Amino acid sequence: MTTSPQTPLLQVRNLCKHFPIMSKGFARRPIGAVKAVDDVNFDLMRGETLGLVGESGSGKTTCARTILRALSPTSGQALFHVDGQTVDLAQISEKDLKPLRQKMQMVFQDPFSSLNPRMTVGDIVGEPLLIHKLARGKELQDRVDEMLLKVGLRPEHRQRYPHAFSGGQRQRIGIARALIMKPALVVADEAVSALDVSVQAQVINLLADLQDEFNLTYLFVAHDLSVVRHICDRVAVMYAGKIVELADSEELFENPRHPYSQALLSAVPSIDPDIKMNFDIGGEVADAGKLPPGCPFHPRCPHRFEPCDKVVPWLEVVEASNTSAACHLYIPPEKIEAAALAQGSK
Amino acid sequence: MTNDTVLHIEDLKTYFYTEQGEIPAVDGVTVSLERGKVLALVGESGCGKSVTSYSILRLIRPPGKIVGGKILFTPKDGAAPIDIAALNEKSDQLYSVRGGHISMIFQEPMTALSPVHTINNQISEAILLHQDVTPRQAREMAIEMLRKVGIPGAERRIDQYPHEMSGGMRQRVVIAMALVCNPEILIADEPTTALDVTIQGQILKLIKDLVAERGTSVVFITHDLGVVAQIADDVAVMYLGRVVEKSDVRGVLKTPLHPYTMSLLQSLPGLGHRGQRLPAIRGSVPSLTDIPPGCPFHPRCPHAVRGRCDVGDRPALRTFSNGGQAACVRVEEIHPHVHEVGHSNDPRVAPVAA
Numbered sequence: 001m002t003t004s005p006q007t008p009l010l011q012v013r014n015l016c017k018h019f020p021i022m023s024k025g026f027a028r029r030p031i032g033a034v035k036a037v038d039d040v041n042f043d044l045m046r047g048e049t050l051g052l053v054g055e056s057g058s059g060k061t062t063c064a065r066t067i068l069r070a071l072s073p074t075s076g077q078a079l080f081h082v083d084g085q086t087v088d089l090a091q092i093s094e095k096d097l098k099p100l101r102q103k104m105q106m107v108f109q110d111p112f113s114s115l116n117p118r119m120t121v122g123d124i125v126g127e128p129l130l131i132h133k134l135a136r137g138k139e140l141q142d143r144v145d146e147m148l149l150k151v152g153l154r155p156e157h158r159q160r161y162p163h164a165f166s167g168g169q170r171q172r173i174g175i176a177r178a179l180i181m182k183p184a185l186v187v188a189d190e191a192v193s194a195l196d197v198s199v200q201a202q203v204i205n206l207l208a209d210l211q212d213e214f215n216l217t218y219l220f221v222a223h224d225l226s227v228v229r230h231i232c233d234r235v236a237v238m239y240a241g242k243i244v245e246l247a248d249s250e251e252l253f254e255n256p257r258h259p260y261s262q263a264l265l266s267a268v269p270s271i272d273p274d275i276k277m278n279f280d281i282g283g284e285v286a287d288a289g290k291l292p293p294g295c296p297f298h299p300r301c302p303h304r305f306e307p308c309d310k311v312v313p314w315l316e317v318v319e320a321s322n323t324s325a326a327c328h329l330y331i332p333p334e335k336i337e338a339a340a341l342a343q344g345s346k
Numbered sequence: 347m348t349n350d351t352v353l354h355i356e357d358l359k360t361y362f363y364t365e366q367g368e369i370p371a372v373d374g375v376t377v378s379l380e381r382g383k384v385l386a387l388v389g390e391s392g393c394g395k396s397v398t399s400y401s402i403l404r405l406i407r408p409p410g411k412i413v414g415g416k417i418l419f420t421p422k423d424g425a426a427p428i429d430i431a432a433l434n435e436k437s438d439q440l441y442s443v444r445g446g447h448i449s450m451i452f453q454e455p456m457t458a459l460s461p462v463h464t465i466n467n468q469i470s471e472a473i474l475l476h477q478d479v480t481p482r483q484a485r486e487m488a489i490e491m492l493r494k495v496g497i498p499g500a501e502r503r504i505d506q507y508p509h510e511m512s513g514g515m516r517q518r519v520v521i522a523m524a525l526v527c528n529p530e531i532l533i534a535d536e537p538t539t540a541l542d543v544t545i546q547g548q549i550l551k552l553i554k555d556l557v558a559e560r561g562t563s564v565v566f567i568t569h570d571l572g573v574v575a576q577i578a579d580d581v582a583v584m585y586l587g588r589v590v591e592k593s594d595v596r597g598v599l600k601t602p603l604h605p606y607t608m609s610l611l612q613s614l615p616g617l618g619h620r621g622q623r624l625p626a627i628r629g630s631v632p633s634l635t636d637i638p639p640g641c642p643f644h645p646r647c648p649h650a651v652r653g654r655c656d657v658g659d660r661p662a663l664r665t666f667s668n669g670g671q672a673a674c675v676r677v678e679e680i681h682p683h684v685h686e687v688g689h690s691n692d693p694r695v696a697p698v699a700a
């Protein structure tokens with residue numbers, strides 16, 4: 001999609017969201033923490049589409065929701081540059097946040113629980129316009145109809161309730177609701193995952209058109225790697241609460257650096273029934289509530305070597321590339337040594 | 347249907363009666379599931395896949411109703427086939443079908459999970475209802491199952507509530523719930539769409555193992571054709587409430603006969619498309635209250651010809667020399683190498699009873 005002048009719309013710095021693990025029994029008290037999002041950093045450029053992929057449970061949804069302040073962060077910043085101002089979404093008060101909400105919209109992962117079952121589809125899709133007093137009456141109705149058509153639904157669906165729709169149709173209701181505001185930032189959490197390939201193509205084309213027309217910026221959380229490859233300019237790969245690789249989309253798919261990214265890409269099922277895949281990448285799925293020391297991927301990593309179970313790797317630019325990876329394979333040994341001393345002395 | 351058909355659905359019709367009129371969500375679906383096989387059900391969003399699977403378990407609620415057809419289930423123990431569609435709503439037989447013989451993984455996990463109970467309560471309840479074990483044992487079994495579906499820290503997770511889990515973990519809890527009862531038939535409605543590919547792989551392997559070890563039969567609904575390629579033996583492609591193509595997995599993915607299936611395969615976002623527009627099928631799915639005459643796909647079909655495709659009844663499923671079945675009047679013109687066959691010895695492609 002379009003890449004306009006490289007100015008950031010959003011800068012995420014050291015973002016953390018930890019959930020307490022409570023003891024059992026009556027007096028529940030914290031006995032540990034699930035580090036759902038742990039020290040996440042990235043820039044989101046105006047007009048770009050950044051993909052967020054990674055293991056289920058690695059913190060993608062939590063990261064997205066924390067940025068939009070649907071969850072309050074444990075620490076860190078989310079600097080949002082809009083209308084010539086910079087606001088830290090992580091710090092801003094509820095009151096100041098309110099007018100900003102129309103500039104950032106989220107398409108939720110679970111369309112079933114995110115759509116109000118007692119509202120008709122017309123009301124659900126039109127509500128943001130009504131709340132922000134941007135349209136009413138006939139104009140509101142026209143804009144709702146137009147949006148429904150764009151996502152492949154029909155104007156006569158306006159009077160129906162969410163339960164009367166298929167899973168994929170409900171997902172498109174959520175998309176229509178988010179896009180009707182033409183917000184500066186759209187966070188789409190698994191927005192096209194329940195759609196069959198043809199409707200998916202239609203919705204993806206729509207996202208691209210709106211982006212061209214209104215210079216929208218997308219943070220696109222998805223599992224379907226072929227979709228990510230198709231629409232994302234850059235991709236961040238998450239594992240156990242951290243970004244482990246950040247790369248241009250083509251580069252990631254042609255030349256994944258982090259061993260987890262490599263495992264992920266090799267598990268995409270082939271559509272040729274005669275190519276039988278080996279599905280198991282082996283080892284236990286990471287548990288954000290109980291991470292191993294050192295690199296969180298080391299128990300499953302085929303390339304692990306000496307520092308991997310001792311020193312936590314950090315995102316470092318891979319030599320002669322645009323890619324950053326959090327893996328000791330790409331960090332100069334002297335830096336690992338220095339870090340070993342620093343991390344060990346803590 | 348053959349000797350070892352575990353589920354045979356014949357001319358199933360499930361309609362919804364709404365203010366906008368009658369909605370024929372499933373309108374004459376005929377399809378068979380062989381014992382120990384995986385049948386994939388694919389097709390455009392809204393074509394009736396979930397309604398078909400809800401019908402199998404008789405979970406259709408008003409204003410919906412099964413208005414015609416049979417759902418014949420032949421249990422393993424050699425008992426006579428049961429027509430699930432004809433069972434009384436409150437009969438013991440229906441209860442035992444739902445609870446033990448056939449389990450379902452729902453498309454949206456929160457439809458199957460209670461937000462106010464812990465995972466342990468929910469899985470253990472399913473176990474205690476159908477198996478003679480103590481609550482302690484049920485808990486152990488539940489933990490073991492959670493491990494199998496790839497939930498890390500299962501002993502801790504089991505006491506959590508659904509909202510404390512990620513979307514994909516909830517999905518795996520629902521999968522675990524469906525599998526603990528050791529069903530004869532598993533109906534899995536988009537079970538892996540919420541999962542990343544490595545965990546998806548783990549689940550696919552688990553289902554394959556179940557099929558191999560316990561002879562479980564599976565109806566697998568998905569729109570991911572890669573998943574279809576890797577797990578299915580047979581495939582039925584649906585369009586607007588009916589099956590328009592049926593064959594073994596190779597037939598459907600490598601030599602599709604129906605123009606709709608051909609278009610589906612072309613709209614896959616593949617290599618080399620980046621930044622370009624995806625070839626979506628032109629037009630949009632027609633409204634179920636206004637189904638086009640003739641072949642319902644004709645307004646969007648690149649092969650449609652006036653006077654043949656847009657008139658009369660819906661084309662019937664016909665069987666062709668390559669073993670596939672398709673409901674298109676122009677199959678032999680589009681694919682000159684195949685011809686219609688009256689009858690085939692391959693049980694999978696035996697012509698459907700009218």
Ligand SMILES: Nc1ncnc2c1ncn2[C@@H]1O[C@H](COP(=O)(O)OP(=O)(O)OP(=O)(O)O)[C@@H](O)[C@H]1O
Nearest residue numbers: 164165166167168362371391392393394395396397
């Ligand atoms: N309660 C209802 N009232 C009216 N129409 C309904 C109802 N439930 C489902 N439908 C309609 O029935 C059709 C089939 O729905 P179904 O859920 O089976 O689709 P699906 O093939 O599973 O699609 P998806 O891939 O999006 O999940 C849809 O057009 C839907 O709008």
Ligand SMILES: Nc1ncnc2c1ncn2[C@@H]1O[C@H](COP(=O)(O)OP(=O)(O)OP(=O)(O)O)[C@@H](O)[C@H]1O
Nearest residue numbers: 019036056057058059060061062510511512513514
């Ligand atoms: N409200 C909560 N309370 C406790 N833990 C939570 C809560 N919400 C999320 N978590 C935990 O945070 C971790 C990250 O969850 P998140 O939903 O962000 O994952 P995800 O990457 O979106 O996964 P998926 O691909 O499965 O949707 C998980 O371990 C999850 O259990």
Ligand code: SF4
Nearest residue numbers: 295298301308327328
């Ligand atoms: S840091 Fe070590 S264990 Fe971690 S991914 Fe790299 S090589 Fe593997």
Ligand SMILES: [Mg+2]
Nearest residue numbers: 061109512513
């Ligand atoms: Mg998520």
Ligand SMILES: [Mg+2]
Nearest residue numbers: 166167396453
């Ligand atoms: Mg469905």
